[in-house]
Each structure stands twice: as C-alpha cells, then as structure tokens.
Amino acid sequence: MSTLDFTPGQVARARHHTYALLGRLFVDGLNDELLPYVHAIPELVSTLPDSLDVDEAAADYQHLFCFNLFPYESIFLDTTGLLGGAISEAVWRNYERAGYSVNKAATSADHIGPELSFMAFLAGAEAEAWEDGQAAVAQQMQQQQRDFLQTHLLRWLPPLALAVRQQDQPFFTALADLTLDFVHNHYASMGSTVAIDFRLPPPPTLLDDEKTGLKEIAAYLATPLYSGFYLSRDDVGRMGRQQRLPRGFAGRSQMLLNLMRSAVQYDALPALLAELQNLGGGWQKAYADLADSYPELRPWATTWQARANNTVHILSSITTQYGVAA
Numbered sequence: 001m002s003t004l005d006f007t008p009g010q011v012a013r014a015r016h017h018t019y020a021l022l023g024r025l026f027v028d029g030l031n032d033e034l035l036p037y038v039h040a041i042p043e044l045v046s047t048l049p050d051s052l053d054v055d056e057a058a059a060d061y062q063h064l065f066c067f068n069l070f071p072y073e074s075i076f077l078d079t080t081g082l083l084g085g086a087i088s089e090a091v092w093r094n095y096e097r098a099g100y101s102v103n104k105a106a107t108s109a110d111h112i113g114p115e116l117s118f119m120a121f122l123a124g125a126e127a128e129a130w131e132d133g134q135a136a137v138a139q140q141m142q143q144q145q146r147d148f149l150q151t152h153l154l155r156w157l158p159p160l161a162l163a164v165r166q167q168d169q170p171f172f173t174a175l176a177d178l179t180l181d182f183v184h185n186h187y188a189s190m191g192s193t194v195a196i197d198f199r200l201p202p203p204p205t206l207l208d209d210e211k212t213g214l215k216e217i218a219a220y221l222a223t224p225l226y227s228g229f230y231l232s233r234d235d236v237g238r239m240g241r242q243q244r245l246p247r248g249f250a251g252r253s254q255m256l257l258n259l260m261r262s263a264v265q266y267d268a269l270p271a272l273l274a275e276l277q278n279l280g281g282g283w284q285k286a287y288a289d290l291a292d293s294y295p296e297l298r299p300w301a302t303t304w305q306a307r308a309n310n311t312v313h314i315l316s317s318i319t320t321q322y323g324v325a326a
Contacts, residue, residue, distance in 0.1 A: 008138065009130030012123050015186060019120035022179050026071060027113030029061030030054065030171065043178050047170040057171075064169050068232045073110035076156040076230070079201060081223035081253075083108055091115065091152060098122065098144060112160060115153050116179070119145060146190050149183065155198060157183060158301050162286045163230035180294070188296040196299035200225060200307055207317055214260045217318065221276065221311070222253035228307030229283040231256060239275050243268050273319045280312040 006014075021037055028034065032054055038044045065071055074087040092109040095102055100121045102114045126141035157180060164176035203226040206212045221227045236255045240247040245268060247259035263269040287305035291298040 007130065009127050012127035012130060012138070012141075016120050016124035016127055018182060019116050019123055022175070022182065023113045023116035023120060025175055026065075026116065026179075027107065027111070029065075030057040041178070043174050044171065047174045060169060060171075064164075064167055064172055068234050069163055069167055069230065071112040071160055072108055073112075073115065073152060073156050074108070076159055076224045077200075079223070079225055081219075081225065094118070094148060094152070110152075112157075112179075115148075119148065119153070122148070142190070146187070146192060149187050150192075150194075150196065153183065154187065154297065154300050158287065158290055158297060159224055159228070159230060159304055162283060162290070163224075163232070165286070166230075167232060167234060180290075180297075184294040184297055198299045198303050200303060203307070203310065206314055207321075214264070215257055218257035218260055219253050220314075222256055226307070227280070227311045228287075228304055228309075229280060229311070231279075235279070239272065239279075242275065243272055245272070270319055273315050277312055277315045277319070280308050280315065283308045284312065 021034070024034060025038075030038065030052070035052070035054075038048070070083065072083050072088075073091060074083050074085055075081060078085050078087050088108050088110045091114075092102075092104075095109060095114075095118060098118070098121070100118050102109055102117070107114065122141050122145045126138050126145070129135070129138035129141060161176040161180045165173050167173075204216075204220060206216060206220055209216070222231055224230045231252055233252055233255060236247055236252065236259055239245075240259050240262075243259075243263065245259055245262040245266060247255050247262065249255070250258065260269065260272060263272040284305055287301045287308060291301040291305070294301070
C-alpha cells in the first residue's frame, strides 16, 4: 500500500512515529522498552541473535557511539573535528525557534538522536495541523522539515551512515541504513525543485606547506570535514594490527599519529599510506554507490566523494614524495 492510500495527516503521523523510534535507538540503543518495536521491523530484527542479551547490547552501543564513532554533526562538519561550537549552536537555535526542547545535560543538540527526534516533533506538529484542518500550518511544518533536512541532517547523514557500516556492528549498520533510506524517501516525497549547492570549506593545503609533518597529516585524516571519511579508534587499531605496528591508546588523531610514527620507525610508512589510500578508495566508491541508489541525496554524496577523492590524491602524492618530517 503506497502513501497515496493515506491522508496527509496519516502519513505525517507515521513519519512522526518512525523518526521518534529511530532517534531513540540512536540515543538509547537496544533495551527492553524498545525491543518490541525493533521486532516489528524486519530490517532490524534480522540482525539480532536468537537470544539477545540486553546487557551485551548496551555494551556494544557504548563501544560504538561513546568510544569509537561519535554521531554528532559538529564532529563531521566542524573544521576542528571536535564536538560543540557554532554548528551545535545553530542546531540548538533551530530547536528553540520551533519550540522544541532537548535536555542539554543529556547530550549535545547536534547528536543524531535529537536531530531525528526534532524531525519527529515537526512531523507530529504537521499531523496535528492536518487533523485540525489547518492546511497552511501543516505546510509550514513541511517547510521546516525540508529546511532542517537541507541545512543540517542531510549534510552529514551520508558519511555517518557509511562510518557506521565500517564498524562491524550489524544491528547499528542496519539502523543507519534504514535511517538513510527513510530520510531519503521522506525528502524525495517533498519534490523540492530548489537546486542544492552544498559545499564544504576548503581543506588545508598540506602538500604546499613545507612545515607539514606526520602530526599535520594525522590531524587532517582524523577530521572528517577535511578527509571526507571517518577514522575510528577501531579503524586505526585494525591498520596497526595489519601492519604489526603499535599505536597506543589515545584519541583518534593521536592514535593515528602514534601509528604513523611507528611506521616510520619500522620502515612501514609507505605500506601504511597505501592502506589509508585503500580505505579512502572504499569511501569514494561508497559515496558513488549512495549517489546512484539515492538520487535525491546526490548533491551531498558527490560533495563528500570529491573530498575523499582529494584525500586519496594527497596520500598518493605523499607516498610518491615520501620524506615528510616525523
């Protein structure tokens, strides 16, 4: 049955419930309260073991989203690669203008969970407007949803979803893919005719700066806005094991720097750079596949793809010109 068989209010109400559930799963993970809803979604329940241990599921969530992959818009879009700042404040202002409240003490406003919950809030307001016969208000709510998708959620959901895929967590991979699919379908249904001109700030010109060393390269690669991809602690750990190199325990950028310094010490830097090129190439292809599978997301996917392309080129050039300062 297509959405054409339902009233606009029913469609908006269904979107409200779906966004709300997706948002809660990203904030809370799998728990006893949410599990019955998960069992109603084939894409999610198919990833669960026959006997689910909720405590183990909570540990998996903590490892993924509190240690390894930080699902915040500012992490992906701020030039520092750090949480907070102007991007978090911009998201918060969107919430305030709409009358949506979020517990700042619980998490930052730009976490994927609250952003999806905000979409649930707007879809719920749209549904109520349709139910009350207020078409003009409902259309205003639709416009707010479109604006938030274009100016926030869609700018970083593609790299977030791809980053989750890299982390060997079947349930959360399915959750991220389901979220991407749902958001794409919602956005496509809006039939927006406005051309999207999504651009990322220019990255540092590493190859033109004679002071560029391993520290600058590691910081660049660990900043998604510059590299075009997300390197988690586990990603760095896997590369270290593959190259049989120590990398220590620290933040992502420092772990990568430790790994690169170890590679210099053991004459393995060219091999490590080749591994990083392969990783970047995988992200290039993933973005291209996203653009093909989700045509409405093409402006965002191709922009991120171009950034990953640039990073692969930089890594290739560094390998050719091998001799950066440690």
